[in-house]
Amino acid sequence: MRRFTVKRRGTKSASGSVWTIILLLPLFFSSLLSAQVPAEYFKQNCSSCHTIGGGRLTGPDLKNLADRQSRDWLINWMLDPEGVLKSGDPYSAKLQKEARGAVMTRSPGMTRNLAVALLDLIDEESKLDKSQFAGTQISDRPLLPEDIAEGRALFLGTMKLKNGGPSCVGCHTVNSMQGLGGGRLGLNLTRAYARLEGRKGLSAWLVSPPSLVMNPIFKEYPIDEEEVLPLVAFLKNETERDEPENATAMINFLLYGIGGAVVLLVLFDLLWNKRFRAVRQPMVSESYHK
Amino acid sequence: MDVRSQISMVFHLDKCIGCHTCSIACKNIWTDRKGTEYMWWNNVETKPGTGFPTKWEDQEKYKGGWEKKNGSINLRSTGKGRVVSNIFHHPHQPSMNDYYEPWTYKYDELFNAPEGNDQPTARPVSMVTGNPMDIEAGPNWDDDLSGSPVYAQNDPNFKNLTAEQKAQLFAIERLVFFYFPRICNHCLNPSCVASCPSGALYKRGEDGIVLIDQENCRGWRSCVAACPYKKTYYNWQTGKSEKCILCFPRIESGQAPACFHSCVGRIRYLGVLLYDADMIEDVANTPDDELVEAHRAMVLDPHDPEVIRGAQSNGLHDHVIEAAQKSPVYKFVKEWGIALPPHIEYRTLPMLFYVPPMLPVMTTMDGDAKKNMNEGLFPDFDKARVPMEFLANLFSAGNTGKLRYALKKQMAVRQYRRAVTVGDIAMEAAKKMLIEADCSIEEAEGIYNLTSLCTFDERFVIPPSNREEAIEMMKDPLEYKQSVGFGLREEPERGA
Numbered sequence: 001m002r003r004f005t006v007k008r009r010g011t012k013s014a015s016g017s018v019w020t021i022i023l024l025l026p027l028f029f030s031s032l033l034s035a036q037v038p039a040e041y042f043k044q045n046c047s048s049c050h051t052i053g054g055g056r057l058t059g060p061d062l063k064n065l066a067d068r069q070s071r072d073w074l075i076n077w078m079l080d081p082e083g084v085l086k087s088g089d090p091y092s093a094k095l096q097k098e099a100r101g102a103v104m105t106r107s108p109g110m111t112r113n114l115a116v117a118l119l120d121l122i123d124e125e126s127k128l129d130k131s132q133f134a135g136t137q138i139s140d141r142p143l144l145p146e147d148i149a150e151g152r153a154l155f156l157g158t159m160k161l162k163n164g165g166p167s168c169v170g171c172h173t174v175n176s177m178q179g180l181g182g183g184r185l186g187l188n189l190t191r192a193y194a195r196l197e198g199r200k201g202l203s204a205w206l207v208s209p210p211s212l213v214m215n216p217i218f219k220e221y222p223i224d225e226e227e228v229l230p231l232v233a234f235l236k237n238e239t240e241r242d243e244p245e246n247a248t249a250m251i252n253f254l255l256y257g258i259g260g261a262v263v264l265l266v267l268f269d270l271l272w273n274k275r276f277r278a279v280r281q282p283m284v285s286e287s288y289h290k
Numbered sequence: 291m292d293v294r295s296q297i298s299m300v301f302h303l304d305k306c307i308g309c310h311t312c313s314i315a316c317k318n319i320w321t322d323r324k325g326t327e328y329m330w331w332n333n334v335e336t337k338p339g340t341g342f343p344t345k346w347e348d349q350e351k352y353k354g355g356w357e358k359k360n361g362s363i364n365l366r367s368t369g370k371g372r373v374v375s376n377i378f379h380h381p382h383q384p385s386m387n388d389y390y391e392p393w394t395y396k397y398d399e400l401f402n403a404p405e406g407n408d409q410p411t412a413r414p415v416s417m418v419t420g421n422p423m424d425i426e427a428g429p430n431w432d433d434d435l436s437g438s439p440v441y442a443q444n445d446p447n448f449k450n451l452t453a454e455q456k457a458q459l460f461a462i463e464r465l466v467f468f469y470f471p472r473i474c475n476h477c478l479n480p481s482c483v484a485s486c487p488s489g490a491l492y493k494r495g496e497d498g499i500v501l502i503d504q505e506n507c508r509g510w511r512s513c514v515a516a517c518p519y520k521k522t523y524y525n526w527q528t529g530k531s532e533k534c535i536l537c538f539p540r541i542e543s544g545q546a547p548a549c550f551h552s553c554v555g556r557i558r559y560l561g562v563l564l565y566d567a568d569m570i571e572d573v574a575n576t577p578d579d580e581l582v583e584a585h586r587a588m589v590l591d592p593h594d595p596e597v598i599r600g601a602q603s604n605g606l607h608d609h610v611i612e613a614a615q616k617s618p619v620y621k622f623v624k625e626w627g628i629a630l631p632p633h634i635e636y637r638t639l640p641m642l643f644y645v646p647p648m649l650p651v652m653t654t655m656d657g658d659a660k661k662n663m664n665e666g667l668f669p670d671f672d673k674a675r676v677p678m679e680f681l682a683n684l685f686s687a688g689n690t691g692k693l694r695y696a697l698k699k700q701m702a703v704r705q706y707r708r709a710v711t712v713g714d715i716a717m718e719a720a721k722k723m724l725i726e727a728d729c730s731i732e733e734a735e736g737i738y739n740l741t742s743l744c745t746f747d748e749r750f751v752i753p754p755s756n757r758e759e760a761i762e763m764m765k766d767p768l769e770y771k772q773s774v775g776f777g778l779r780e781e782p783e784r785g786a
């Protein structure tokens with residue numbers, strides 16, 4: 001009997017490792033796939049701050065990048081921007097100054113091979129008259145009051161984003177919001193328009209948000225080009241209004257929380273009203289007071 | 291007919307002197323561990339009184355046992371749907387306040403106290419928190435406290451009693467009480483087993499002992515709420531529930547359980563009953579006043595050839611059938627009909643029976659002369675201090691007929707034996723009483739012998755456990771014949 005137990009245990013662990021490998025396979029392939037298409041990667045991770053021949057956004061225009069720095073320096077920079085900056089590198093300090101203090105984020109899944117592929121891509125695209133990464137093709141038309149209203153609806157989620165992405169209010173808030181305000185997980189977007197240096201930068205950000213949290217979410221459900229302009233209009237309006245932060249929102253949040261807890265406790269008490277309560281102590285004290 | 295065997299018990303309340311030796315024997319063997327301090331698998335209560343935990347018989351509060359509703363029976367405390375909604379907190383859970391907070395004393399303070407003007411005292415400390423505490427309750431807090439306006443007057447068995455009957459019980463100089471020892475009843479329709487969401491409780495096939503599998507118990511405590519006798523307890527140290535195991539390790543080696551073995555008054559009897567398991571559902575469904583009779587009808591005559599055939603075809607060993615034929619429990623319950631189940635209205639079909647107590651011979655001292663307060667030598671139980679309805683609420687779901695029968699027969703046996711040994715009662719009158727009590731002379735002698743002169747082996751008829759056969763039901767012993775000869779506690783790394 002014992003012999004069988006041992007055997008069974010052996011096969012079990014072997015099949016376990018086979019399963020682990022099978023389960024890990026898709027992960028392996030997906031990383032391979034994304035590495036094979038640097039253009040796709042560029043679009044998703046780089047194009048919100050950089051163009052190739054489209055002028056400066058948050059980061060510099062990358063056209064003819066190879067003329068500016070050696071390839072080694074560029075690869076190191078892409079792998080670890082913070083590290084290069086901290087090492088006291090003068091060129092990176094200059095970049096930071098140009099970007100008004102912003103430092104390039106370390107892109108998700110960046111490897112040496114990927115960096116090389118990206119640099120090759122940038123060189124290729126630089127030779128073209130009009131690169132596919134020359135900047136987002138957002139209309140230059142003036143922003144209308146209707147755009148602000150539509151942007152507000154999109155921000156608050158009363159109007160769903162066309163491609164099914166989550167509405168901004170889930171994580172972000174703006175100071176003009178009443179009641180409890182929006183989500184506190186992400187940044188307060190009241191001054192986002194100013195922070196991203198106006199229409200062009202903000203539009204580029206919205207087309208493919210590069211932040212570590214937003215990128216994986218909006219990669220699959222991107223904000224539609226037609227939705228970008230209303231959102232920009234709305235956020236511009238917020239920056240212009242520049243309302244002070246609503247101090248009572250936090251207190252309200254706390255009060256609503258306490259109120260909700262009380263309501264739940266009362267509800268539980270009613271729901272389990274027939275539960276067992278003390279028997280001996282009431283019996284004894286009642287008898288003494290008779 | 292589905293014949294099964296059940297180790298059953300009879301407690302003869304007329305013989306109980308309330309010494310609590312049974313409780314202590316049990317405590318010392320089984321519940322002297324951390325987490326079990328408050329448990330009393332065996333306890334002795336004073337009736338009238340509120341018992342342990344306080345007012346356990348009040349099922350309006352504790353929600354134990356089964357409830358007859360729309361032609362079938364349902365658990366009062368839980369159900370298939372309610373298991374889910376109450377899974378994280380069972381709403382009918384007794385708290386430590388309704389048991390008691392176990393305590394000990396700081397005995398070292400008696401010896402280490404500095405010299406002073408006062409006697410050193412040992413302070414009570416809680417065995418749960420370790421902090422000094424005021425003792426407010428204990429497992430037999432109302433011991434001998436009949437007449438107490440706090441405890442005795444709150445006995446749940448006073449329902450249906452008139453105010454007059456109640457007043458009579460509490461009148462000065464007329465106080466009366468009896469003892470009511472309790473262990474797990476090892477029921478035929480156990481609500482604890484039915485309530486367990488983990489399926490950890492089971493009724494042993496070979497002898498009907500109800501057990502909690504400590505490996506499968508997940509501490510939901512449904513059994514604690516569901517048992518109407520409050521005989522499953524939650525161990526706060528191990529996070530699992532525990533209950534009386536009827537000392538099965540002792541039973542399997544042919545010894546009586548500790549509480550039976552140690553009983554000073556020799557009130558306890560133990561033996562096998564054969565019963566028809568096909569009848570359980572119907573019997574548990576009968577109306578209140580027919581329950582005692584229906585329950586008794588399940589018990590089969592071990593001498594009946596058909597029953598013996600049924601038992602054999604169900605795999606019962608001849609030893610078990612033999613033990614059933616000699617069972618003192620069978621005599622008390624079925625042949626004589628003087629042992630009754632406690633609170634059968636909970637419908638768990640308990641397999642522990644009680645011989646109801648006769649009422650005290652009452653005398654007063656008139657100057658130097660002892661004066662009997664009864665008209666005859668023995669009291670007339672219709673004029674007794676303890677109303678018949680009180681005992682009927684306890685032992686026969688309010689059916690006074692069954693109770694009267696049991697008391698009357700016991701009374702007739704006493705009268706008869708008085709006539710035989712002392713002779714101050716006319717034999718003719720005694721025999722007439724026997725006939726009125728539905729009792730033959732042989733039966734009277736039998737009752738007398740098993741009540742008064744019984745030996746150890748007559749009280750405890752324990753069948754050999756035949757463990758080897760029980761094992762054969764699960765495993766083939768020959769499976770091992772040609773395999774490794776020795777079992778190993780831990781497997782060697784190279785494999786066995």
